[in-house]
Amino acid sequence: MAQNKPNVLITGGAGFIGSRLCAKLSGTHDVTVFDNFHPQVHDGNPENRERLAEHGITVIEGDMRDRDALRAAVETVNPTLIYHLAAETGTGQSFDLPARYTDVNVMGTAHLIEAVRELSPATGRIILAGSRSVYGEGACVDAEGRPTAAIERTGEDMAKGDFAPKDRDGNTLTPVATNADCVVAPASIYASTKLMQEYMLRQAFWGTGVEVGILRLQNVYGPGQSLNNPYTGVLSIFCRQIQEGKTLNIFEDGEITRDFVLVDDVVNAFAMMGTVADMPMDILDIGSGEAATILDVAGVLLNLLGEPTDKLTITGQFRPGDIRYALADTARSRSQLGWAPQVSLREGLEKLSQWSQETMKKEKSLQSEGFANEIGGH
Template sequence: MKNILITGGVGFIGSNLALKLVDLGYVVTVLDNLSEQIHGLNPKDSSLYKSILGKVNFIRGNVTCREDIERSVKGQDAIIHLAAETGTGQSMYEIEKYSKVNVSGTALILDVLVNNKNSVKKFILASSRAVYGEGKYKRMNSEVVYPECRSVDNMQQGNFEMTDKNGQFLEALATDEDSKLHPTSYYGLTKLQQEQMVQLICGSVGINYVILRYQNVFGTGQSLLNPYTGILSIFSTQILNGKSLNIFEDGLMTRDFVNIEDTVEATIRSLEMETANNEIINIGSGVAKTVFSMANLLVSAYEINVPTEISGEFRVGDIRHNFADVTKAKQLLKFQPKVSFENGISDFTNWVMQQPRNDNHLNVSFQELKDKGFLKS
C-alpha cells in the first residue's frame, strides 16, 4: 500500500500522522474542512494547516459531501478515517451535527466504497474510549461489573465515585476490548455506530479494517482554540491567560493520557501489520492520572500561579474513570508506549509557551452547557 487517504488530516492527530507517513515514503491525500472550531477564523493561517501545506495532496472538503469523498478516494490503497466532531459535552446538545458528521459521514464513505470502483484494501477507523462509557470495575468480592452512568442526584450531593446499587464503592479496572459497550455521551454513541458500520460493511466487501479506540491523545500541535475538547490544551490556555482553573467534581476523576508520538506510531503499525487486520484495539498508556494532579503539573510547568478551584460542578454524560488495557496492542502491534506522561507534558508545555496567546472562549462553552442543562452543581 502506497497511497493513503486521511480524512480529518489537518487535525491534531491527522496532521502528525500525515507528516510521519510522508517521511516514510507514502503518498498522502488529506480531506479536511478546516473547521473554525479547531483552526480559528482564518484556518489557512493555523499552524496545523501550514505544517502539511505542500507535503500532501490537500482537498478542502467534507465527509458529508459525496463528490468530495469520491474525488478523495480515487487511487487510494487505504483510508484512515479521523474526521469527526469530538466534544463529549457539546455532543449532548449538538445532536444533529454530531450525527451528520460522525454517523452519516462514515456511512457515505462506506457507500462510496461499495458502489464506486476503487482500490482500497484497508480501512482504519479512529474510534474512542467513549464507547465504553464508565468502563470496567470490580466489587469488593472481585466480581467484575459494568456500572451505568452516575445519577445527577448523587453528584449534586457530592457523591462522585462509582458505586453499585447497594451503595458499595467500586474499584476501576483497566478496560479491555471485550468490555461492555454502553456510551454515556452522544459522542460515544456515534463512535459506536461508526464501529458497527465499518465492521459490517468492510467485512462484507472484503476490505480489511482496524478500529482503534484512542484514549486522551495529547502533545505538541494540539489545538489551543477548541474549548470543547482537549483538557490539557484548555487548561494551558487558561493558565497562560492568567485565568483560574475550574476543576469539575472533586478533581479525582482519572483519564488515560497517550502522547501523540505514540498514537501516530500505533496507527502506522495498524496500517502496516497484517496481525491488525479486522481487529479492534485500544490505544492508550494504560496509566490512570487524576485531573487534579494533571492541573497541578501544568501550573508548575508554566510557573504561573493561577487559582485552582475544585468547583463540584459536573457535566452530564462525563465518566468518572477509564484507562485502557493495552495488552492487545502489545500483542498484535508490538506496540509499547515510549513517551511518559511527565516527559510528554514537558514537551507540550515548552511548545505551548511558543504559541500566540489567544482566548479559547471557554466561558462560552460553559454557558452553553449550563443553558442546555448539562453543566450542573
C-alpha cells in the same frame, strides 16, 4: 526503477492527530487529506494546516456530509489505505448538536463506506480513529474484586458530592483498565456516534477484500492541540488559562482520572496499523496505561508554567457525559500490533507546556504587530 508509493487517504487529516500522521507517512506514502477545515478546530490554530504544506500533502477541501465530494475524492485517490479521522469531537457539545454530530460522524461514515464499495476492486485497509468514550464508565470490580457493570452516574448522587461509579444496587465500585472485552455503554451522543462508526465499518465490508482496523484512543494530548477550541483537550485549555493568569476550575472532587496519551505515540500506532502484516483481530486500546487525576495533572502544568500549584479551585461541578475513570489495558496493542507508548506523562506534559508557551508568545507578537499596523494605518 522507482517503486510507486501506496496511496493513502486521511479524512480529518488536517487535524491535531491527522496532520502529524500525514507528516509521518509523507516519506513513504502518497498522502491525500480530505478535510473541511472546521473553523472550531482550525481558527487561530494554523500550525496543523501549515504542517501539511511543509510535507507536500495533497489537500482536498471537502465535507464528510457531501456524499459526492467524498466519492470523487475516493475515486481520484484510489487508496489502498484509508484513515478515517474526520469527526465532530466535543463530548459536551454533542448534547447540544446531536443532528450535526450524527450527520458528520455517522452519515459521513456511511458516505465513506459507499464510496469505498464503489471502487473496483474494493480492497485495502480502513483504519478508524475510535474512542474509549464507547465504554462509558468502563470496567469496574465490586468489593470482592468481581467484574461488575457500572450504571451511569446520577445527577442526584453527584450533587451530594458522591462521584463514585455504582452498580445497579447502589454499591460503590472500583474502576479498572478497559479493553475490548468490556461492555460498551456510551454516555454521550459523541460516544454513541463513535460506536456507530465502529459497527458500520465492521459490518460494511464483510465478504469483501477490505480489512477494517479500529483503535480506541484514550485522551490524546500534545503540541498542536488547539488552545482555542473550548470543546476538546482539557490539557491545552489548562495551558491557555494558566498563561492568561486564570485560576483553574477543577470539576467534581478533582479525582476524575484519565489516561493521557501523547499524540506522537498515537500516530505511531496508526502508522503501524497500516503496515502490520496481519490486521489485529481485536479492537485495540491506545493509551499510556498510566492513570492520572485531573487535579494532579493540573498541578504539574501549573508548576511547569511557573505558577503556584494551588492556583486552582475544586468546584464540585459536574457535567453529563463525563465519566469518572479512564485507563487503557494496552496488552493487546502490544501483542497484536507490537505497539507500546514511548513517552511518559511527565515528559509529554513538558513538551505540551513548552509548545503552548511558544505558541502563545507568537500569538501575542502577531497581535501586537497587527495593533501597530492598525495604528500605522490611521
